[in-house]
Each structure stands twice: as structure tokens, then as C-alpha cells.
Amino acid sequence: MYAEKIISAALLAMVGVLYPMTLDFSDGSDVFPKFILVAMGILAMMLLVLSFRRNVPAEKSRAVGVKPYILLLTTTVYIFAISAVGFFTSTVIFLTATMHYLGIRAKTSYFIMVASLSAFYYFIFVRLLHVPLPQGLFY
Amino acid sequence: MELWLVVIAKLLSLPNMFVMVCGTLVGILVGALPGFQANMGVALLLPLTYAMEPDTALIALVSVYCSAIYGGSITAILFHTPGTTASAATAIEGYELTKQGHAATALRLATWCSCIGGMVGAFLLLFLAPPLSIISLLFGPAEYFWIAVFGLITIASISSGNLLVKGLLAGGLGLLFGTVGLDMDSGFSRYTLGWNDLDGGVSFVPAVIGLFALSQVLVMVEADPLKKWDSVVIQDKWKFWPSWAELSLVKSAIIRSLGIGLVIGVLPGAGADVSAWVCYNEAKRSSKHPENFGKGALDGIAAAEVGKNTECGGALIPLLTLGIPGSTTASILLGALIMHGLAPGRELFTKYAETTFTIIFGFILANLLMAVIGMYVSRYVAKLSGLNTGLLVPIIVTLAVVGSFSLGNSMIDVYTMLIFGVLGYFMRKYGFHPAALVLGLILGPMAEKGYRQSLVLSNDSLWHYFVSRPISVMIMVLIILTLTAPFIIEWWKHRRKLPPPPPIEAVSQDIS
8 A cells, every 4th residue: 555655656756757848849749748647647646546545454565575676786787797897707797696696506507507508698699690799808 | 372382482491490399399498487478488589580581580489479378388287386377277277187197188188279279369360360451451540549549458457457547557657658769750859868879769679578577587586596396297198189088078168268269369458368267267157067167177278278379369460460469478579570670561461471471370380389399398397397496587687688788789778678677576566567568668659640640630620530430439439348347347246246256366467
């Protein structure tokens, strides 16, 4: 219930920020965004009202822990590191770190995963599809 | 005749057959692994097909599509863990049969019923799509505007469960993202915040990879990453073909589900899981022995499998004729069509007839191959218990990153994938379905173009213009019915004092 209130408020704030921007749009290009924003504003208000009216006790949220957020953080660092240190270097580090964090302990798993995925990405994307994967400090 | 000879020759070419076999195998594995969905598999494969010929690329993708929808049934039957949400109904009956020592029977029936449903759906696509594409010539801006609105409302109502407003908000967000970039008429830059990279709008494929693949990975790690399945021993004798006795037991369920699956497939936005559940519930309602349902009813398995795989072919009909995807995976296929320079509509069946019919015949053959490969692979799926989340997660993330990058050789697409992945995760946590956002992203530009062209053609009497066109009026009526149907059904149930339906269990909330 609290989540829905917060989301409704956030959506209304978003509409409040984006709608004034449409006033600077050229004639014709402003029609559709304005229509969508007004509709979203009305829907967000409806969600807010419904969240107050629904007398359902707040659900006990599933204990998800921090794992998704840690993974999100490591993924973000990985993506930004690609431009700095190169795709393959950052991918090897990411694979190793993520597997370790998620509880994989067998050394052979690390070796097989890193070697096979790196080879797959190299042969399929670099050699076959000619995708210039970012090269950084190392490779 | 010459066209068919060319089509057969192209279909049987080495590249096409190779990608069909690989796509079928990959699709079955993708579908069988819980956490993977058909839409995720197709989205991750999409960048790999960029360098292929259009027919080869689309054959690979449709092979993955239909096989992944089937593949979820394998783990549903063996481990009561649907690989895809479309197999949740099969899990109910299939796992009961496994507990009774009849896993082989359940797998055999599920495989061949999927094949029957898939092939009938594919043949209906072959025979219905070309004449229906002629109707697309009657569609003008008004019709495209309303069909886009209809598609959005359908997916919003289906994906949002009891709270339609959340589905509509998700769809609205997708529409808003669709406005980012240079305006089609004036060239004015909307919501780009001064970044030239956004002038072309939000990249669709990285957004889809983020929404379905990356968000799913984040959902997967919420559970125990080292979870393994208990091994399953298949006790009954393994036979390749179903017996006539088995098929005659379920023939009514099959025939009924073929019709339902096709209708649901054609509806914009509805997916394989909707089709599977509707067919399952209808089989239970019409069964002479409804008390057997929940205890290993063969017609329950047959109905669900036929329904969901017929839906695949049905979903491609509005996609190829009108450019309206019949499911979220079909929406990714729309991205593939556009990526390869194929615009949905009449041209697909005239100017690009060779390519289109090669793809359709490839789809037919893929459904047959799915059954053959499925029968050989399914009993070995138990060995996949060694693959746990700790190994799958890094594979999916790195594949999502490299796939997003390879589309435009730009890190901007990777950042887009990341942003939409985060958005998709939180959307799923709080009951907003990413499928509605994706459809908004696709249909938004179509809806806006239709609306603005209608405004010009109507000389400012827009409403009069809309109601003067019969097809436009028909679609408006359908929209009103879609919006009001849940309330009418609830009122009717309340009036008849019917008991509420039992809760539907699902592994995740995705719509395939």
C-alpha cells in the first residue's frame, strides 16, 4: 500500500516536471505528449485514491535481501568499466566476482565459464559478426 | 508455382536448416530453464541475427519462439517448476502424472500436443495472413490509431490482473518513452535533454533486453542461487509416438483448444499463458470427469499445450498483416522485422513474398522439429539440475551487455539496457507489467502518427472522421467491450453469487 502511494506521488511529480516542457514544443509535436501526460496524471490520481480506499493490510513483503541490489551494483560497475579497461578484461572480472558472490566454489566451474564464454563472445561477436567490442587498457 | 519452388529451395538451404535446428534446440533449453522466458530468449538472440539474411534471421527467431513456449512444459512436468508461465497449467496435471510414475506419458502427450497446436497455428498463419493482409489496405490513419489503442488496452487489462490502472500506467509510460526523440513531422527534439544520441528515440531492442532479461536476472537472484532440483526417475516405458488411445482420450480438448488458441493469439497483446489457462479451464469445464483435474488429467495437459502453441501462430497473424503484435514475444519479432527492413502489411506478401513464405514454412517445419528434438531431449533435462542460478546469472548479464552493444556498436545501447533493466525490476516488484510498457513503446509512434494524420484529414472534426469509418467504429466498440468486460463479468458473478475462481499460481508474472 505504501509503495503504491509513493509510486503515485512519483508519477504525479514526473507529470509535473514533463508537462511544462511540452509548452516549449513546436505546434503539433506537443499534442500527443500532453495527452499522455494528462492521462497518466489522471491514472496516477486514481491509483493514489485506490491505495487509500483499499482496506487491505500491508502485505508482508517477501524477504528479498540485498542480493538483487548487489548484483545491480556490480552490473553497473561492470558496464562502466568496459569503456575503461575493455570488454574482455571487465567481463572476466565480472564473471569471477558474480559467480563467487552467488556461491559457486568449484574452481573448474570458474575456469570453464570464463574460458568458454570469452571464446564464445570472441568468435561469434568479434570474428563472425565483426562487432568492435571496446578495448581498454589491457584488451 | 515458381514462387513455391523458390520458397522450398530457400527453406531447405543449409543456413536456414542449420539455424532452424539450432534455434529449436536453444528454444527448448531456454524454455526448460526456469527463470528464462521465451521473450527473453528471443530478445537475447535478436542481436545475433543482425548479420543474417532476413529469412534466416526470422526462421531462427520463430524457431526459438515456438520451442521455448513448449520447452517450459518439460520442467513443469518433471519438477513442477514451469520453465515459462505458459506452462503453469501443464505443471498442475503433468507433475501429478510424474508422481504416479507416468512422466513419460505426460512428456509424450505434451510434446505432440504442442506440435499439433503449433503446426495448426502455423498453417492457419499461412492460409489466413495473405487474405487478411488485403484488409490492411483498408486501414487508414484512424484505423491504425484505434488498433494501437486497442492493443495497448488489451495488454494492459490482461497483464495487470485486478488493477487495470497499473497496466494502463505501464502502457502510458511506454507511450511516453515512444515520444522521445525527433518529432516525425516537425523534426523538433522532444525530451532528449540535449543529447544527440536520443534524437533517434529510445532504442527498442536494448530496452526489451533490459526489461525482460536483466530484470528477470534480478528476480532470479532473490531466490536461493544454489537451488538444485531433486532428480526425477522416469519409470514408465519411453515411447516416441503417442498411441491412438491416448490421442482419442484428449481429442475433444485438442479440437476445442485449437480454436481458442487461435482467437487469443490474434488478439493484440494476449500471450501464450492466457491461451493455456483459458484452454485448460475450458477443458475442465467441459470434461465429463472434472474431478480428475488436479490429479493428472491428460486432457488438461493436452488443452494447455495445444492452446499455447496454437497461440504462437495466431500471434503472428496480426503481426505480419497489421504490424500489431499478438503477444510480447511477437512484439520483439516486430523489432526483428523492422531491423531487417521488412514492414508488416500487404508488401510482405507481394514484394517480399519469397522471404515471408520462407519464414512461414520455416515456422511450420520448426514446430515439427520441436516435437522430434523435444522427444529426444526432454528425458535428459533432469541433468540440467546441475545448472543453477549462480552459473546462469553471469551468462545472461554478459550476453545482455554484448548483445545490446552489438546492435549499434555503442555503449549508449548498453546504458539503455541497464536503465530499462532497473525499471523493469521495480515495475515487476510493484505489480506494473513490463509487457504493457513494451507495447506502448512499439505502438506509441503508430498511434501518434495515426492520430495526427487523422487530425489533418478530418479538418478539425476529428470525432466525425472517426465515426464515419466502419472499421474504426468496430475497433472503438471492441475497446469499450475490453474496458467494461471485467466489470460486467464481476457484476454477473455477483448477481449469480458464483464462487470466486481459485488463485492461479505462476512462477513469475511474465507474459510470454
